[in-house]
Structure formats: structure tokens, C-alpha cells
Amino acid sequence: MTTATLETSSLAQQLAGKHLTFVLGREHYGLPVLKVREIIRLCEITPVPQMPDYIKGVLNLRGKIIPVADLRVKFRLSRIENTDLTCIVVVQVTLPDNTKTMMGLIVDAVEEVVTLTAAEIEPTPDFGAALHADYILGMAKVKGSVKALLDIDRVVAAVHPDDLEFSK
Amino acid sequence: MPNSNVQIAPQFRELLGRFCLELAVVEAGKDHGLLPINSFVIEITDLCASAAVPEPLRVATTALRGWIDHLFDTTAVFDEATIALLSRWHEWMETAITALERGSALPALPSEFGPAVAAAPEKADAVPAPAADETEPVLVVNVGADGELLAEFINESQEHLTNIENGVLVLEDDPANADTLNTIFRAFHTFKGGSGFLNLLPIQALAHELESLLDAARQHKLAISSPIIDVILEGGDVLKQFTTQILAQLNSHGAGQPILVPTSALIARVRAILADPAAPVAAVPKADAAPEPAPATHDDFAAGFTVVPAHEKPAAETAKPAAAGASAAGFVKVDTNKLDALIDLVGELVISESMVVQDPELLKSASRNLARNLGQLRRITSELQRTAMSLRMVPIKATFQKMNRLVRDLAAKQGKQVQLVLGGEDTELDRNIVEELSDPLVHMIRNAADHGVEAPAARIAKGKPGLGTIHLRAFHRGGNIVIQIQDDGNGLAKEKLLAKAQDKGLVKPGQTLSDKEIYDLIFAPGFSTAEKVTDISGRGVGMDVVRRNIEKLRGKVDIDTVLGGGTTFTIYLPLTLAIIDGMIVSVGSERYIIPTLTVRESFRPRAEMLSTVHERGEMVNVRGKLCPLLRLHQYFDQASKITEPTDGIVVVVESGNQTRCLLVDELIGKQEVVIKSLGGALKKNPSLAGGAVLGDGRVGLILNVDALVKLQHTLPLAA
Secondary structure, eight states: OOHHHHHHHHHHHHHOEEEEEEEETTEEEEEEGGGEEEEEEOOOOBOOTTSOTTEEEEEEETTEEEEEEEHHHHTTOOOOOOOTTOEEEEEEEEOTTSOEEEEEEEESEEEEEEEEOGGGEEOOOOOGGGOOOTTEEEEEEETTEEEEEEOHHHHHHSSSHHHHHHOO | OHHHHHHHHHHHHHHHHHHHHHHHHOOTTOOTTHHHHHHHHHHHHHHHHHSOOOHHHHHHHHHHHHHHHHHHHTTSSOOHHHHHHHHHHHHHHHHHHHHHHHTOOOOOOOGGGSGGGTTTTSOGGGOOOGGGOSSOOOBOOOHHHHHHHHHHHHHHHHHHHHHHHHHHHHHHHOTTOHHHHHHHHHHHHHHHHHHHHTTOHHHHHHHHHHHHHHHHHHTTSSOOOHHHHHHHHHHHHHHHHHHHHHHHHHTTSSTTOOBOOOOHHHHHHHHHHHHOTTSOOOSSOOGGGSSSOOHHHHHHHHHHHSSOOTTSOOTTOOOOGGGHHHHHTTOOOOOHHHHHHHHHHHHHHHHHHHHHHTOHHHHHOOOHHHHHHHHHHHHHHHHHHHHHHHTTEEESHHHHHHHHHHHHHHHHHHTOOEEEEEEOTTOEEEHHHHHHHHHHHHHHHHHIIIIISOOHHHHHHTTSOSSEEEEEEEEEETTEEEEEEEEOSOOOOHHHHHHHHHHTTSSOTTOOOOHHHHHHGGGSTTOOOOSSOOSSSOSSOSHHHHHHHHHHTTOEEEEEEETTTEEEEEEEEESOSSEEEEEEEEETTEEEEEEGGGEEEEEOOOGGGEEEETTTEEEEEETTEEEEEEEHHHHTTOOOSOOSTTTSEEEEEEETTEEEEEEESEEEEEEEEEOBOOOGGGTTOTTEEEEEEOTTSOEEEEEOHHHHHHOSOOSOOOO
């Protein structure tokens, strides 16, 4: 057994568990269900000026003001119109300074909560220079589709999409 | 013994060097250097307690402690006799240390340093050290004057006592637990502070000794053993007896009677432990605890030990402990996060309620029953909102009453006659504001008493009564809390201020300033008008800090002065930190909130009021003063139908002494809004101070006027 496979298998062990899967365009993503606080309909969002373009603004979640990020813009995917299925996943994230905060993520549709086993998870392939994807923890193959498992803390901590490539 | 002598000598020498330096600046009739000398005395006493110090040195140090304590208890200024005494003490100490270093015999201890005559230049009863006191100190509380402060003290004490007891139990199992040691130390320390403030001397003395004991343990000079734990527990019990009795008096069981709880035996035990940690601490102490007991010292120690042991309760202690629970149970300590969550939810409830009540479907219904029920719902929600808001509010009384003492002490120290007249003490403010306000208030009251009010002779010469008056009042005005500090002193001299400002380069020669601008100079950093710098105030670090603190609370401070007639400072504060009075404006499709306190005026400009520099820098002529214009829609990069200032509204905002005109589409209204943080992810945006949920449930953004006014680049940032 080489050290590489040892590392990957322990990573897969860590990632195994319940994940919420969602759709952005034609791609499927997943994030640990323990991070998810709730899922709400797309509601009116107050734009905040002078923010990176993927920050859509803020919304009022029962008296708490939380920022909302559009993951489609964040990952630089092609634009599509909002539909009835578009919704906001409210997650609790840990910022680099160790404070916990709530944040809304706009996704095209929420799929389901799946239980992933270590066997279903593979390490992220090396995309080379085309894509620095170190915020993708691993890839899961479930029911014939591939889902990218996100390190959501890393995704929101980077202020600008470009920063993602420089983070660590 | 000789070895240890060599070790301690350099330490003594270093301390003495510092003492000598401090002694050089001491003047009769002043208190310069008293605090440094006091800290020196504490250190040297510690040194005596921790190391094996020859008896004469120890005795001399005790005598010194007594003199300094006496100073604190009486005038708190030096007099000639004391200074001479201190110099002689220093001289003798130097020779003694030199002798110690050479290993030769110590010089004879002058009689004036001996404990029997420790208070030689003073009256014999001056030395407060309880060990030297045959009689137990008696505590008399002034329930009438200090009632509320005492109640607060007792309330806090309950918590500290619990901390002490719980902590000691932990220490029994784990004597080296640093956290617990710190907790207990802090508890005693707070006890000492509080009792000192209320002049509860016996409590203070005991708490002080126990604090020193724990401090030694904290610094690993002393290992916690079971006798020490016993002493701490007993100390806690004695403090509890005090609080129980004070509480009983507060509840008027024999008010005004002196409270007698024996402390000196316990204090003596604590000192014995500190002096010689290894010696067994028995209930019957050994008189030869000190290595070479001079006869006088022997008496000293014996006096401390022969009193009744603390656990034998004297007849005077008859208070019913049952009364203890009564007043303490009136409060519940609640986590502020829970409180904030509750207030948030109540705010949402009010919004949902108004959305339901105004729902068109419901309005169509003609049911009288429904209308009645909705009315009831509205009443309940608004009552609930009021109650929720008041949860954070406390009266400002306690803060004001502390000023009373401050003024009394200052006046006595400076030979002035000053009275403080309080008004509106029951005005309620957000708890956070009250806490933050205390320091600025202390500063301003000091200033008023120190620089404002003149000495009696000067006042009478001006035809004013010799007794100066400082008014301190709080009241509501236009949705704000106003706090006013008004003295009838000398007022500010415009010319002097201006000359000084030019001197310091704050104002360029030839620059003309309005009266208000001149008075505002006192808030400039590094500006002090007092001709004489005193230790109380006048070092020029005061007023700019005051203004900064008040602006941090989203308030502002104004100054109004009449030369010869006095000065009035007026502080405007928001009702709570959580709510601001905001002006809601629209820019394009968005709504922004501008804190009303920062808005000076708003108007629709006429074309002739506008001018530009280089076709870029725009200015508005506001009644003869030019004020830079910031087009919000441009700055925020927002589509807006209104691009010409003459079609929109200009809002003049100010922060500090800078102003700026903000161009908005229209004014929507004025509303009180609950400020909410935009969350960690958006905190970095400097132009926004936060967000607020508006009446329709949507979020409005609150502008950070301070940042907008100071903005360098008024064009949209390339994001």
C-alpha cells in the first residue's frame, strides 16, 4: 500500500456521511448536511453595493440579516434564468478568523440528501492549470452521476473568485 | 541566613533606587508620587514576606507601610514631616543594605521606625493595620446614602462568594489549577475594589490580605495546602457574614447598627502564612513565627493572635440569614445573545403582525369580531415590543451617583467648593451605553471641577457665590437621550483657545473660524487649555478621547460656553445601541438609511448652487459654504433615473467637523430601525454601517456617514 492510497482512503472515510446534493446548470454538487441550516424559496434580496459580483446582497431571515452568494457566479458558470426550482440553501460557515456566520447560497435546484460511503468517494482529479479546485474535497459517484463535494468554508472565505486559486 | 542575605540585597537595592527617584519629586501639600511610592511599598512588603529578611528591615518596612496607609486614610497628600521621615527611612535602609552586603552588623533601628511608635508623626490610631489593633474594626454602613450601591455590591458579592466556594473545592483536588486560582483571586480582588469604593474598610482589609495570599499562590511563591484552603474558605465565610448583615440592614433589620465580624485573627493567620509558608498554621499560632522577634514585634504578633478566632461568632451577629435570599432573587442573569434573539424575534413578530393586519383579503372582511381580535393582537404585540426593548435598559442613576463622590473628592483636594446637582437620574439607557459612558463622564466632570469652577476667592471677586455648581442631568429630547454637564465656572476664552491652537499648528495664522469651530478645538487631539497641568486633568489627552468614545456610541457632543459664566457640554445619545433614528432615502430601486443624528439638512439644490472643479469635483454652495457632493447612485454604481442634482435631493451629512452632500433620488421618511450586523462576510464594506429590516420585511442598508464623509475617491470603486 502506498502512502497516497492511505491518504485518499482516510479522506474518503472523513467525507463519508450524509450530504445535501444540488444542481448548478448541468453539474451536481454536494455539501455536508450538518452545515445546512435550512432551505428557503428565492425571496427578495437587497443588493449591497461595492461587493464582489457573486454576492447578490442580503436577505431578512426571520429578523437576522444574512448575506447571499450566487454559486453560479462564484464558480463562473454560464448564466441561466431563475426558475421555480431556484432556491437558497442557508449554511453555517466558519470564516478564516474562526467566527461562525450564516450565509445563503443560491442554487438552481436542491436534489436530495444522500448517504455516501467511503467506497463511493474518489479524490479530486488533477485538472492541471485549467482549474485550481482545492475547495473541492472529492468526487462522489452516486446513481450514475458525479457530484463534486464542496468545502463550503473555503468557498465563502475567498472574497473574490480569483482568490480561490490563491487560497493555500 | 548569610546566603539569603546576599540574595535579597540586590533586590532591595533596586527597589530603593526607584524609591529614591520617586522621593525626589515629592512635594509637601501634593500627592505626586504617592501612587508609585505605594506600589514600591507593596513590592518591598512582598519581598519582606517572601524572603528571609532580617528582622530590623522587616520592622522598618512595616512602619513605612503604616505611614503610607495613614496618608491614604487622611489627606492623601504629603506633608513636610512625612517627607523628612521618608528621607530618613531611605537613608537608614541604604546603610542597612550596605551592611547586609558586607555581612557586617546592621545599624541600630531608630526608635521612630519601631512598631511601637510606628505612627510617630501621626496619631496612634492612624495605623489601620488590623494586626496592630487590639480591638476588632467595626463596620458601619450608611444605608440611607449608599443604599442602592450597597444593594448592587451585595448582589455582585453573592456571585463572587459562590465562585470562591466552588473554586476552593476544585483546588482541594487540584491545588495547581491556575484557572481556578485566577478566578478566586479575581473574586477577592473585585470584593476589595467594591468594598473600597463603598468605604467598607474591614471587608477591604480582609479581602486585600486574601488577595495577596492568592497572588502569592498564583505566582508559585506559595503551594496550596489544606491549611491555606481552610483559611480561604474561612475568609469566604467571613465575607459572607458581612454581606448577610449588610443585606439585613438594607432590609432594615436594625439599620445603622455597627456590624462586628472579627477579621483580625484571620488576617493575622493569612499574614503568618505569607511570612513563613512552611510554618504550621495552627489555630493556636506560635509567637516565635518571626525569626528574631524583637520585643515590640512580639507584641505586635501576639496582639493579632490573641483575639477571638473568627469562627466564634460574637453576640453582635444576630442577623437572620433567611433575609439574604429575598433581594438577590429579584434578578435573573441572562445571556445577552438570548436577549438579542428575543428582541429580533419580537421585531419580526411586529412586522408579520402588520403584514397580516394590512392584508387585502382581511381588509375585505367585514367581520367585527375579526377586527376586534386584530386590535387585541396589535395591542399585545406593541406591548411585547416595548417590554422586550426595556429589557436592555437600565437607569443612569448609579453612574451619576459615582460622580457625586468624584466631585466631592476633587473639590476637597483642590480647596474648591463645588456641589454637583443631579437631574433625571431615572432616565433609562441601554446597558452598553451606560457602561461606555462612565469614562467620558468622569473626564468631563473632572474637567468641569478642575478647570471650569474657579477657586472660591476668584469666584467671589467676580461676584459669584463661592460655592460652584455643576449640573449633571439626563433627559429625553426628540428621540435621543441628552446628557448635560453644566458648570458655572469661567467658561472658555475664545482668544486663548485660538492662540493656543495657532501655537500648536492646529490653525494656520490668518485662518478665520466661527465661534463654534473655535470651541470645537478643545476636542482636537493634544489640546489642553489649562495653564497649569495638574495630575487630575489637563494633559490634553482628554476631550478628543471623550468625543471619540461618544461617537463610538453613535452619539455626538456639543459645547456651549459663556466667558465668565460657565460651560455646558451636551451629549446626544441614541436611546439604545440597537435602535437608531434613521432617514430613509431612495437611490434607484434601493433604499438606504442615513442616521438622523448625522443629517444637518436636506434640500433640492438650484442650478446656481452647483459648481465644479476640473469638471469632476462637484460642490454645492450651502448658504455660503462649499460642500463636496457625492452622487450616491454613481458611487454605488446603481442605475437611477435621477442623475441631475437639480432633480434629486441633497442631504448634508456631518461627522466630526467634516460635511458632505449626498445626492439621493428622494426622501421616503423617518423611522426608528433596529440595527443589525451584515455578518462577517460583508463586514469589510466601509460605506455601510449595517442593515435594518424595514416595515415591509425587506432589508435596508444603513450608510456609514463617517466613512462617506472622509472618502477620498468619490467615483465608483473598480470592483
